[in-house]
Amino acid sequence: MSVGVAGASDQDRLAQDFVQFSVDSGVLRFGEFKTKAGRMSPYFFNSGLFDDGVKLGRLAEFYARRLLGSGIEFDMIFGPAYKGIPLGAAVAVELARLGRNVPFAYNRKEAKDHGEGGSLVGAPLQGRVLIVDDVMSAGTAARESIALIKAAGAVPHAVALALDRQEKATENGVDVNHSAVQYVRNQLGLQVCAIARLEDLLQYLATHDSGGLGAHHERVLAYRQRYGVDEGAE
Structure with a gap:
């Protein structure tokens, strides 16, 4: 929780709680972690380590609370292979627990040629579709999901993420200003x-010195200053 942050909104507190979690x-x-873009990042977010029932359930709660607070309207959930599959399923379960029951579907990386066949599993893709994933590095997975959803005759409407790194994407190995x-x-x-953005992580590091976390603030801030996007382009 965003302890000591005067006037913090519920959504701010949700982000701080999520960073703590x-x-x-x-x-x-x-x-020091090397990103897909070849950058040396001072932090690493690995959603695969939400690896037991308690953690996955808590993660789904954060997604659901953020979505319900966002005002985004959607008719169903789509979980892109691979990490989006358990995430989307868990979020669908949590939303249902909170009284918002929506259909859920996901895709396979390789289409089956037996049984029900095809690359899509679950509810038929229709209406406004929410894509659930963990982070977005280059937008490639999102574009693939969008193509699948459109091909099925549905409308790709929104994306829910755990963490927005708020850093420049790369195209053909070159940084771009978005x-x-x-x-x-x-x-x-x-x-x-x-659920949270890099600025939420920086706020967390600035207000938490226990366990040596405060020492990481300057390194993460320097990374943000070097690779961060212009928020005016939002």
């Missing part, structure tokens, strides 16, 4: 809802 779960770690989230929002026309 991610740190406690070992999902959010600090050190993030993957900004690209999906501004160029592809989808709403984007993230």
Whole structure:
């Protein structure tokens, strides 16, 4: 929780709670990590480490609370293979528990040629579809999901993420002045809802010195200053 942050809204507190949960779960770690873009990042978010029932259930609660507070309207959930599959399923279960029951579907990486066949599993894709994933690095997975959803005759409407890194995307190995989230929002026309953003992580580090976390603030801030996107482009 955002202890000591005067006037923090419920959504701000939700983000701070989520960062704390991610740190406690070992999902959010600090050190030196090489990103897909070849950058050396001072932090790493590995959602695969939400790896038991309690953690996955708590994660789904964060997604559901953020979604319900966002005002985003959607008719069903789509979980892109692979990480989006358990995430989407867990979020669908939590939303149902909170009284918002919606259909859920996911895709296979390779289409089956037996049984029900095809690459899509679950409820038929229809209406306004919410894509649930963990983070968005280049927007490639989102574009693939959008193509699948459109091909099925449904409307790709929004994306829910655990963490928005708020950093420049790369195209052909070159930094561009927008993030993957900004690209999906501004160029592809989808709403984007993230439980927390890099600025929430920085706020958390600035107000938590226990366990040596405060020492990471300057390194994460320097990374943000070097690779962060212009928020005016949002």
